[in-house]
Amino acid sequence: MKWMLFLLERAMAEGGAFMPPQGTKIAEEYDNLYAFLLWASLIGSMILIGGMIFFVVKYKRKTDHDKTPYISHNTFLEFIWSFIPLVIFLGVFVWGWHLYHEMRTMPENALEVNVFGRQWSWEFAYKSGKTSGKEFYVPVNTPVKLIMTSKDVLHSFYIPSMRIKQDVVPGMYTTLSFNAEKLGDYQIFCAEYCGTTHSGMLGQMHVVSQADFEKWLQENEEGMTLAEKGQKYFTDKGCVACHSVDGTPKVGPSWKGVFGLKEHEMDDGQKVSVDENYVRESILNPNAKVVKGYPKGVMPTFQGQLSEDQLNALIEFIKSLK
Ligand code: HEC
Ligand SMILES: [Cu+2]
Incomplete structure (x- = not known):
């Protein structure tokens, strides 16, 4: 005891x-x-347990002619x-x-970071285009939203000090949010058995001041932001043939202002909210939900033709078209 x-x-x-x-x-x-x-x-x-022991002792049969009282x-x-x-x-x-x-409840205007899990490491992609393996930097006192997916099997993103944990699932996005309040370094684990080196699938989160964060973001900058990369795929992958980014409808709907819509109408009358998972599905499985007023079966599926990184960049590009 x-x-x-x-x-x-x-x-x-x-x-x-x-x-x-x-x-x-x-x-x-x-x-x-x-x-x-x-x-x-x-x-x-x-x-x-105490009560049980107490009653066992107290009501133990003491003599041979003890009679048990009748209690209903x-x-x-x-x-x-x-x-x-x-x-x-x-x-x-x-x-x-x-x-x-x-x-x-995901905070509005949070700092968004894309997290990829794969056997056996974590990868962090920032909007600025910076990517980082293992080292995960966030500014202190800032709401952070993680948009996570896996490049292979099931993983689980776990930061014990933030008391947050969430499955990281191939084929879809899951989210987590937190607001770190103390500077310091914190351990990141994978909490879903994912193969031989699962226990080595570690990372370090560094909570730093806003200024240090900006400085870190600018180190070894590649030059292209995620949205700019997405814009490149928009032309390279041929989306531009059917989609516009300025609001004019072509064969398919324009992407301008679509992201974040709460009641986006489909041809069967259902209303969807346009988030990362909806856009992902629209690209990989276009017939699952067809936008109202547009033909079904015209957009080809891009399943197997875009890497997770390319998909992510395209989604970031669509997000940036306010
Ligand atoms: C051959 C024409 C064509 C091409 C090429 C094409 N799309 Fe589409 N797309 C459409 C049509 C038509 C729709 C509307 C019907 C539907 O929802 O399937 C659509 C719908 C979408 C939507 C949903 C838009 C909304 O308003 O909800 C997204 C997102 C999208 N496409 C992304 C892409 C991406 C990314 C590419 C390039 C990798 C691409 N499309 C290439 C024709 C096309
Ligand atoms: Cu893992």
Whole structure:
């Protein structure tokens, strides 16, 4: 029992070695909820097991003519032991739901970084065109949104100090967001077994000042931003034959102002919101959703003809056409 208390104490102590450092406000709230669950479970099991032992001793048969009293039930007791746990469980539900909601609400105007997982490393692509393996820089006190996909198998992007983790899935984009509040270096893991060197699929996140971040972004700049690369594929890959970027419809709809639409109408009447996953699907599987007023089956599929990086650049280009 003593060692359990010891562990719990370490869990509660901020900055203690039992839990990773808390890099965000959400990490603090997360730990509070977790500590509450630990304490509630400990107290609950103590009452239960302790009560059991107490009654075993207290009501042990003492003589041969002890007679067990006839007890049917006690409404008050039954109500109490059902109602109190119910209130606690509902409280935990509301608490957890609130926190989860906070974690999953993507901030507007966040710094967007594309993350690629592959066997067995992480790759980070910034809008400026800079890419980086392993070293992941973010400015302090800035909402960051990660748009992630995998170039091969399932991975999971995990930064324990930010208390965030999300599957990185081939064929689609998943997102994460956080707002780092303390300067420092934080460990990144892959948390989904993905092959031989899974345990070596590590990365370092560096939370730095805004000025240092800008400086880092400009080091070894290649020159072309992601959107500019996308613009290049727009002509190179032949999208330009059917799409315009200035609002005039051609064979296909213009890309201007499409990204971010909340109610984009399809020919079957359904309304979709235009995000990274919708654009990706429109390129790889054009017939899955056909824009209202345009012919089905005209746009060829680009499945297998665009790399993840090219797709990403095209999406960034479409995003930039406000
Ligand atoms: C042969 C003509 C043609 C070519 C080439 C073509 N598209 Fe299309 N595209 C269309 C048509 C027609 C539609 C509308 C029907 C539909 O949704 O499938 C469309 C729809 C889209 C949409 C959805 C737009 C919206 O408003 O929701 C995206 C995104 C898109 N195309 C991307 C691309 C990309 C990227 C390329 C080049 C790699 C490309 N297209 C090449 C004809 C084309
Ligand atoms: Cu992995």
